Amino acid sequence: MGIGIRIEELRKVYDTPPPSAARGAGFSFTPVKSAPRKKFEVVALDGVSFEIRAGEIFGLLGPNGAGKSTTIGILTTRTRPTSGRAFIGEFDVWREQVKAKRLLGVVPQRPNLDFALTAREILVFHGAYFGQSAREREKRADELLEKFKLTDRATHMVRTFSGGMMQRLSIARAMMHDPEILFLDEPSAGLDPQTRLLLWEIVRDYNRLGKTIVLTTHYMDEADSLCERLAIIDHGRIIAQGTPRELKASIPGGYLLRLRFDRVPEELMAELRTLPGVTEVRTSDHIAADVYADRGGPLIGPIVTAANAAGIELHDVHIAEPSLETLFLHHTGRSLRD
């Protein structure tokens, strides 16, 4: 029996520069007397609501700075919401932190392993924080080290570990107390393809035990192959949510042809719209046009013909198959990597 998550109208406004930049501002030698400083304000989340069902793999997808980590931060008690509420199971995350914390395990975006301890000690102490008995935590630590192929490095200090090993240990640590919900913040950033596949397998295995998994990613293929449901987030707002299949079906046409010409006059746009299978044509800067259609390659011929007829030169064609990438582009007008 898994645990679900519900968040309601979550808003987060940072009034100081967000964590990494803010920390360390201890002494200041510049007197702040001159004109009142411009008030710092960053809206990281702007009224986000969604529900994650018990036992599903849920993905939060969006570019850097979209609000993914802030959402995870709030759900894991590390960030105080400006307004709105979040529930882990029946517990209000902010008001009943201790009860919520018992239910969740977190794999952070950047490894934050305890550098003063060995790999095995990290797991054993983590178990102790969660009140496991000495025998229980020793046994579980050994099992997890074995499972994550870290047994031979168990007594080494983690500062000597490679990035991939740290990541594996982070996941092992998050699973140590057998949490009902596992949060993974950008779990495959910086992993080699092999480790990435291993990670996916581990996540699926854990999910099979009835556990809820929440992961953030900006890799479309990861979201696509791993997640049962997704929310796409941008500028602190949810712009679409559903299963990967539903979301992809919502893209008009499905295929996206990105065309570059030497210029895009209105007549050409009109001409493109009349081509067979085309559902939508957009232009942003008068040299590029995005064509949404139910087919890809077969349209190239007619497009070239139309361009030639208008005396316009076609410079480049890129065909994207139906994917979450094109979905993101459709909703935001930006590519995920922008």
Next chain:
Amino acid sequence: MNWKTFYALLSRDGHVARRNLLPMLLQNLLQPLLFTFVFGRVMTTSGMLPAAYKSMLLPGVMAISMVMAGVQAVAMPLIAEFQFTREIEDRLLAPIEIGWLAVAKIVTGMIQATFAGLVVIPAAWLLMGSGLSLNFGKPFEFAAVCLLVALFSSAGGLALGCSVGQTQIGLMFSLVLAPMMMFGCAYYPWSALSSFRVLQVAVLVNPLVYASEGLRGALAPQFPHIDTLLVIGVLTLIDGLILVLGLKKFQSKAVS
């Protein structure tokens, strides 16, 4: 309150402290011991300072050791754990109110501070040679002062560790700890400042003054010192203030 978790947090710090015992001892004790040797032995044996200076100096050196040990035991790991390695995050996710994590840090710091202070007595005895006269007739006053000094140093370490950035550790030492040591009445009794009236009043904001004077009152009462009960009162007040400040800073640092 979740004692199992609290105890686990404490034992993690204890485990790490044991592992780093030797460097930690060197870091905390070398400087005061060198000072003890130069001023307590070289200067007195050569006749540049009276032999009685030894007993006057020892409580001050003990106060400095305790304060440095407590501040460093809490502040240095905190600065690194919050900023560079972020390793504190795992403990912030432990099923306990996060304030207790700070309390565990303070308890570890207090133990280290007390240890660093007590080690000074036999070590100085060896280094200073004959002529040291200490009074152990006031065990309760001595214990109370030790406890309060240990608390303010580790709570101070908490406050400093949560407000100083990694790049400012050097500044913390030269701007906060160095003046604190020099004007902490460790190397001279407070009454010696009577010809510097303004300074004598100004140094009263320095908690180290009460630590030195309190230990002097307990261990070497033959020298002029501020009344020990007064010292205990002021230290209790300072402890309360720094504790509240430190816990507040910790909370705002731990939650974004």
